[in-house]
Amino acid sequence: MSNKDVKILIVDDDEIVRESLFDWLEEDGYYVETARDAKEALQKCNKIRWDIYFLDIKMPGMDGLELHRRLREIDNEAIVIIITAYASVDTAVKALKEGAFDYVTKPFDPDSLSHLIRNAMRQRKLIDENVELKDNLESLIKPPVIIGVSDHINEIKESINTVAPSSTTVIIRGESGTGKELVAQSIHLLSNRKFFPMISVNCGAFSETLLESELFGHEKGSFTGAMQRRKGKLEIANGGSLFLDEIGVILPKTQIDLLRAIELKEFMRIGGNDIIKSDFRVICATNTNLEEAVKAGAFREDLYYRLQVYVIHLKPLRERIEDIPVLANHFKESFSRKMNKPIDFIDSSAMDMLLQYSWPGNVRELENAIERAMVTCKKSRLMKEDFLLNNYLEINTNNELSLLEVEKRHILQVLEYTNWNVSQASKILNIDRTTIYSKLNSYGIKRP
Amino acid sequence: MAPIKLATINFTDYNLITPLLSEIAQIMKSKVYFNKFNWDIEKFLNEERGQYDASGILKGLESSEAESKTILFTSLDLYIPIFTFVFGLAKLGGNTAIISSHRLRNEFYGLPKNDPLLHQRLLKETFHELGHLHGLKHCSNYTCVMTSSTNAEELDIKGHEYCSKCSIQINHN
Numbered sequence: 314m315s316n317k318d319v320k321i322l323i324v325d326d327d328e329i330v331r332e333s334l335f336d337w338l339e340e341d342g343y344y345v346e347t348a349r350d351a352k353e354a355l356q357k358c359n360k361i362r363w364d365i366y367f368l369d370i371k372m373p374g375m376d377g378l379e380l381h382r383r384l385r386e387i388d389n390e391a392i393v394i395i396i397t398a399y400a401s402v403d404t405a406v407k408a409l410k411e412g413a414f415d416y417v418t419k420p421f422d423p424d425s426l427s428h429l430i431r432n433a434m435r436q437r438k439l440i441d442e443n444v445e446l447k448d449n450l451e452s453l454i455k456p457p458v459i460i461g462v463s464d465h466i467n468e469i470k471e472s473i474n475t476v477a478p479s480s481t482t483v484i485i486r487g488e489s490g491t492g493k494e495l496v497a498q499s500i501h502l503l504s505n506r507k508f509f510p511m512i513s514v515n516c517g518a519f520s521e522t523l524l525e526s527e528l529f530g531h532e533k534g535s536f537t538g539a540m541q542r543r544k545g546k547l548e549i550a551n552g553g554s555l556f557l558d559e560i561g562v563i564l565p566k567t568q569i570d571l572l573r574a575i576e577l578k579e580f581m582r583i584g585g586n587d588i589i590k591s592d593f594r595v596i597c598a599t600n601t602n603l604e605e606a607v608k609a610g611a612f613r614e615d616l617y618y619r620l621q622v623y624v625i626h627l628k629p630l631r632e633r634i635e636d637i638p639v640l641a642n643h644f645k646e647s648f649s650r651k652m653n654k655p656i657d658f659i660d661s662s663a664m665d666m667l668l669q670y671s672w673p674g675n676v677r678e679l680e681n682a683i684e685r686a687m688v689t690c691k692k693s694r695l696m697k698e699d700f701l702l703n704n705y706l707e708i709n710t711n712n713e714l715s716l717l718e719v720e721k722r723h724i725l726q727v728l729e730y731t732n733w734n735v736s737q738a739s740k741i742l743n744i745d746r747t748t749i750y751s752k753l754n755s756y757g758i759k760r761p
Numbered sequence: 762m763a764p765i766k767l768a769t770i771n772f773t774d775y776n777l778i779t780p781l782l783s784e785i786a787q788i789m790k791s792k793v794y795f796n797k798f799n800w801d802i803e804k805f806l807n808e809e810r811g812q813y814d815a816s817g818i819l820k821g822l823e824s825s826e827a828e829s830k831t832i833l834f835t836s837l838d839l840y841i842p843i844f845t846f847v848f849g850l851a852k853l854g855g856n857t858a859i860i861s862s863h864r865l866r867n868e869f870y871g872l873p874k875n876d877p878l879l880h881q882r883l884l885k886e887t888f889h890e891l892g893h894l895h896g897l898k899h900c901s902n903y904t905c906v907m908t909s910s911t912n913a914e915e916l917d918i919k920g921h922e923y924c925s926k927c928s929i930q931i932n933h934n
Contacts, residue, residue: 315901333816333843340853341909342898422845424911 316342319434320361323347324354324380325369325396330419334367337423341430351375351383358387364437365430368413369396370404381408390440392433447508456502457495460643461636465628469496476623477503482575484560484620485598487627490677493598494558496625500596501554509553511596512546517559525567526583529574535584545582547574550593560620561601561612572616595620630672630679637667640676644683645695652687656695663697670702671730671741721756724749733760762791762932765891766831768798773836774862777880784884788922789891798833807840815839815850815859822857830894831857832887838863848916849886851893858890870913882913885921892923895931900924 321343323334331347338345346361348354350372357363366384368377375383377395384391395416397405405416414433417426459470476483477500485493494513501511519527522536530545547555563571574580579590597620606612630637641659649656659667663686672678686699724742728749731737739746753760765785767778778795786793805814805821813835822833839847839861848865851858865882867875888906900907905924910916923931 316899327842329816329842333841336853337841337843340893340899420840420843420845422911423847426844427909427911 320344320363321365322363323367326372351380365392370401456499463633463635465633473499480594482595482622485625488629490675491627497556497596506553511554512550513556515558517562521564531583532585551591554594557597560597561599568613630675648687657693659695764792764829767795769834770798772834812838812840816841833859849890851890854896860886
């Protein structure tokens with residue numbers, strides 16, 4: 314930024330001050346204008362965004378202090394330098410407390426003023442750079458795209474947009490592989506906390522002691538192996554979000570400590586006496602039935618209610634099969650780019666198979682299935698034989714079978730698939746367990 | 762290039778003027794005259810500050826002699842209302858400038874008298890104010906005489922010549 318790009322407005326009721334300062338700054342090559350009072354200054358603010366203001370404290374009508382407040386409303390980043398006589402230094406200090414950059418007492422030392430303007434320009438440049446970098450960063454920090462066309466996915470997207478801007482605790486429930494962490498990332502990156510980190514902790518991956526240390530940190534010597542002080546995830550998440558995956562598996566002692574930390578936003582490191590304050594938002598996920606865990610006494614009721622503020626329930630993939638083609642094509646494109654292996658499309662018979670499969674591992678399993686198929690595929694399209702699906706039940710398409718026979722075969726296939734777990738089979742078939750038993754009885758088949 | 766007039770008023774370092782004449786003529790490629798100046802400068806004394814108002818003096822001196830550029834040398838301490846002091850003052854594109862040797866002298870800073878240094882400082886100040894009279898603003902090239910100097914050290918660091926960019930501009934004007 315050269316001097317001619319710097320716009321300076323001098324506001325002073327004293328003509329000599331205005332003229333002298335104008336001449337001096339003009340010689341330095343700045344773009345300078347003057348205003349005799351606050352009214353004229355505010356009019357000039359409507360036309361030009363000034364980089365630096367020189368404001369006299371004592372002016373008839375609106376004084377410099379009030380004008381400074383008005384300027385802050387127009388441009389909060391404005392660099393304001395207060396011009397004052399020795400007698401009004403107290404007022405200038407008041408202006409500093411309200412955000413003025415500095416003040417100069419009349420008459421100024423030319424050397425000091427020169428330094429002051431250079432510093433002001435540096436400050437202005439930093440502010441502008443900061444704004445620009447934040448804008449750039451904002452374009453880089455984009456929430457992950459949630460793929461799907463089903464009503465359910467649209468509802469999930471709506472829920473994310475609703476809850477993200479607040480600091481509300483969110484619990485994401487759903488089977489393994491349904492995309493709970495993806496939803497958590499979306500919530501975090503759509504919130505005002507996006508410039509701070511989202512710290513993830515997989516609660517199921519640690520023993521109780523290790524989990525406590527992981528969450529709250531520890532002081533040096535607090536236990537064998539604690540060679541030095543270590544910050545916990547709750548502390549590191551300050552300003553951002555804390556994602557607690559598999560929250561349902563944590564043990565009661567940790568549950569108590571966690572509840573207190575979530576409620577008070579303060580905690581102590583293991584072996585420490587100092588209270589650590591941390592401002593974090595809790596997003597947690599689970600695939601366990603928390604209600605049953607509460608009934609069984611394995612999960613604290615108070616923590617359960619503390620977490621159940623906003624619930625997002627992710628349906629398994631088999632309950633939203635309309636998302637399978639778009640997800641499959643999305644993964645195909647993604648792996649195609651990563652592997653540099655152009656694949657035109659997924660063959661219709663392969664897609665039918667993907668649609669019929671129950672996807673117990675949900676989207677994660679679909680992703681892995683596509684990746685594997687992409688590796689083994691030798692043609693320009695993914696064929697049925699490229700896929701290797703666990704326990705895939707191929708629907709018999711023999712047109713010569715009676716309805717009774719098709720029913721019998723299908724029930725048997727589902728029972729095979731569930732290892733003869735009748736309860737599970739009844740859920741898949743959407744019929745009562747007793748109906749299955751009576752059907753088996755009518756077929757003359759006994760449970761193996 | 763318009764002729765340049767050097768004049769003195771309450772100036773004690775008269776012996777430094779003669780070498781300035783030839784150096785200015787050489788650099789500015791212009792005729793340079795010298796004459797003493799008889800004028801009542803006392804009315805510009807601010808008794809409270811013990812200094813003379815440079816902007817007031819310039820306003821009083823800004824004459825109808827638009828054909829020449831006048832540099833007035835004085836040994837009096839100069840100020841403008843917003844500043845504690847000025848080494849010199851010129852109206853951008855004007856006809857008259859004033860330069861004070863008061864704070865250019867080493868003695869002002871408690872150092873031994875140094876006439877060659879004072880000569881260099883006067884020379885730089887003269888070219889600097891002449892530049893302003895020819896419409897030049899401050900230059901970002903720190904070796905150029907048109908760079909801003911708000912203390913004696915900065916004045917000593919910069920050169921006494923115009924940079925190529927300022928030279929072109931001054932010759933054009």
